[in-house]
Amino acid sequence: MKVCVLAEVAHHRILPVTYELLTRALGLASPGEIGALVVSGGVPEEEYEKLGAAGADEIIAYEAPWLERFRPEPYTAALQAMVAEFKPEIVLGGATSTGRTWLPYAAMKMHTGLTADCTELSIEEGSGLLLQTRPAIGGNIMATIKTPHHRPQMATIRPRSTRPATPQAGRRGRLHRREALPAWQQSGLTELSFTPIDExxxxxxxxxxxxxxxxxxxxxxxxxxxxxxxxxxxxxxxxxxxxxxxxxxxxxxxxxxxxxxxxxxxxxxxxxxxxxxxxxxxxxxxxxxxxxxxxxxxxxxxxxxxxxxxxxxxxxxxxxxxxxxxx
Amino acid sequence: MRLAVLIKQVPDTRSVQMDETTGTVVRKSSDAILNPLDAYALRAALLVKDAAPGSTVTALSMGPASAEKALREVLALGADDAVLVCDRACAGSDTWATAVVLSAALQKHGPFDLVVTGERATDGDTGQVGPEVAARLNLSLATFVDEVSVNEEGLEVERKVETGLERWRLRLPALISVTKAIGEIGLPTLAGKMAARRREIPITTAADLGLDPATIGLKGSPTRVVKIFYPTLARKGRQYRVVDEASLADSVEAMAKYMAEVSAV
Structure with a gap:
């Protein structure tokens, strides 16, 4: 697998930011090389189908009631299990409150590089490395960053910096359901309450x-x-x-x-x-x-x-x- | 409770100057300031300290010797003590390597019950170091915290995310990153400033922390900056200039027409 995007889910729906990540993945990889990791409290089957139609060739799904809300430890355990099995060269997440917590936590655990809040991505000719471009110093400059030796190459992508991928007729993904291990429930966080916001x-x-x-x-x-x-x-x-x-x-x-x-x-x-x-x-x-x-x-x-x-x-x-x- | 606040000295991005030929930031020490978002981290730590009498707040930073200035500012604002990790071996560290260094410093000068960081530093703008430290030290982690309180059961935080308002209980030891919603810390008192000026700020080196130079600094960083450039923008629109009543009317008409076109689409 070349690129794996990290889906975000709320209210049992895969959020648009996931489809924006798929647009990025489609720009970096060929059909057959794109994956999507969906960690959630459960989503209807058609959500996975839609993800496949929009460009995810392999969909890796972890569902458990205790995965409903993002917590660093269980989500990172799922990400690590996916990386061990599917070996993506590149992992992309949204630069959202979840992505900006999950990916750095996971990058440390996996000993790899992470570039925050990218606005442009491309593949370097010759080396095939991911070139990650992002604003820095208050947006006064743009910096292009790569991760030469560590894998996977990871980046968070600014939400709404690209249009979401749309489902294509005839395109389908393969769904791989995987078990979320009970040991992953070990977390320092206990949820007290959640109040949804009207988007x-x-x-x-x-x-x-x-x-x-x-x-x-x-x-x-x-x-x-x-x-x-x-x-x-x-x-x-x-x-x-x-x-x-x-x-x-x-x-x-x-x-x-x-x-x-x-x-x-x-x-x-x-x-x-x-x-x-x-x-x-x-x-x-x-x-x-x-x-x-x-x-x-x-x-x-x-x-x-x-x-x-x-x-x-x-x-x-x-x-x-x-x-x-x-x- | 023993509390730590992670501090960074940053260039003042409002007056930042770039070297046009090298594409690097021109750093003058006079332009270096305490990362403005770190003041919220200190405020959060002081709120917890007030709620848990007997607590101490240690400010910790990795940076050049001049970063001592940012630590003195934090001392003047109410931190109890400060530690600076200063070593050439740390130069060029990306967020991963920075987190390795700060984690080692937290272990050496700790143990701490709670580590507080700002949402991000205004120069790198990544917000990655906090979560990376939490992962390194296996601390409970909550980011983008708007509100924090302590009670017999532990730490409670509130965070507003894209989809809603979350409340969590955190097991200690923990690391939280806080937002501006924590509230303003105010200005240091003259007495605080005077006292901070006289304080000894111990310097810790990579060797003191038992760190292998190959795992930190540029050498230990998984990421590399390959290019720095200025954003380019292309001019594409129509421009109108308001100089008198007539041109004001023309401009307003052009805008109103354009907005009407948009709404028709």
């Missing part, structure tokens, strides 16, 4: 997002941005500077140290476009930006860029949207 409320899945940057100057000016968001039916996001000043909560932060978004429409007002912010929004489909500085980085990504003061432009735009009803 539709999440900024990360909003179709339209208005993001406010330092150009807002003071929190009193946020009202006009809220109105714009309301007129567009958009969620509100913010750059790190705005969150650091305490003008909007951390849950709004877009960028390397916040959330990654891929909305249909991104509207940045007073956002200069620091690389660390761009890392969290550059896969947005359509980008509109307002900034006073014509050299602002955000304009290099914008489909429509307005060089002007947001304090002037936003109220005018709000008036136009209210009057026009074009949306």
């Amino acid at each position: 539709t409320q999440e900024l990360s899945s909003a179709e339209r997002v208005v993001v406010v940057g330092r150009g807002i100057k003071k929190p009193e000016n946020l009202g006009m941005v809220r109105e714009l968001a309301q007129l567009l039916g958009a969620a509100i996001g913010a750059t790190r500077e705005v969150v650091d000043r305490g003008w909007l909560p951390y849950s709004c932060q877009i960028g390397l140290s916040g959330r990654t978004i891929t909305p249909e429409l991104y509207v940045g007002v007073g956002v200069s476009g620091a690389i660390q912010h761009l890392a969290g929004m550059q896969t947005s489909k359509r980008i509109v930006a307002v900034n006073t500085d014509s050299e602002a980085q955000i304009f290099s990504l914008a489909d429509v860029g307005i060089v002007g003061d947001l304090l002037e432009v936003v109220p005018a735009l709000n008036a136009r949207l209210r009057a026009g009803g074009a949306l």
Whole structure:
């Protein structure tokens, strides 16, 4: 097996991030060389079938009630058992709260290298090694990293940095059910409670997002941005500077140290476009930006860029949207 | 309880300067700061210390001699003592090798009941060292912790993940990484600063830790950086410039039209 992706499961469904990992795997390996490890409290058969149709040739499934929620020790035991049996050269996980805990825990246990939060992957010509590219130093630079001698080569991949793989007619995977050993239940963690979050409320899945940057100057000016968001039916996001000043909560932060978004429409007002912010929004489909500085980085990504003061432009735009009803 | 906080000194990414020819970060010691997310780790440790009287908090860092500055800052903020692992043999360590060094230091200066880390360091941005240390030392592990408390039964943590809000009980010894939700630590007092300035910070070497130089530093690191480059972005859009009433109206019209197109798609 060349590449194995680590599936994530919630509410008995395989999460979209898994299909994004499959897109990556399909870019690195040929059909027949791709695996998916599914550790869960149990998922319906058709979830495995869908995974196979989307590109997983071998599906390795561990199911047990005590695997319902991620815990480092049992999940790592399952991963190690899979690696011992299927010997993947490459293991990919999502750079999610689970992936960013599971993979480093497992990398230490397996004595191998791990690269965090990659945004690009490729195979090096000649050596066949995995080249892992990621932003570093607050997104000011990109670094390409490889693991020359240790196996498997492991990476976590930024969620939403690529589109999820879709099921192909006629494509099927082989399901390998494996037993989760009772000894794996040994864990330092005991679950006390779990409260699901309604994902539709999440900024990360909003179709339209208005993001406010330092150009807002003071929190009193946020009202006009809220109105714009309301007129567009958009969620509100913010750059790190705005969150650091305490003008909007951390849950709004877009960028390397916040959330990654891929909305249909991104509207940045007073956002200069620091690389660390761009890392969290550059896969947005359509980008509109307002900034006073014509050299602002955000304009290099914008489909429509307005060089002007947001304090002037936003109220005018709000008036136009209210009057026009074009949306 | 004996508590440890893992600390890193980082370049200030807000004022970071790159050497255009070598593609490396220009490091001036004046630009080096305490990793801002480590302040939350210290705050979490101090909260636990308050709840479990008699506890001590030890700050531990691996880095160059100048990293002593970050440790003094942590001492000024309330840590009881500090240890710096400083050795050329550690230079170039990736997260795996760093975790090996810090694990050895935790064992030598411990045993600790609880190790607290920040969510990640703002330079490497990996957040991997904490989980790797937990794996190395077989500590119970909870990452992205928003809330921590101690009671007779042990440690309880709350973590908000993508799918929901989890509460866990952790068996000790444990390692937790905490988020900004832990809350701000505030500023050091003048007295705290003065006292921290006079403190002796012991230096530990790789040999003190009994580490084989081949297992740490660049040599012991499974990963290699092969290339560093600047992100390139392609200009593709239309740009409008607001200089007067008329151009403001034109700009607004262009935006409104474009947004309307989007919603029609």
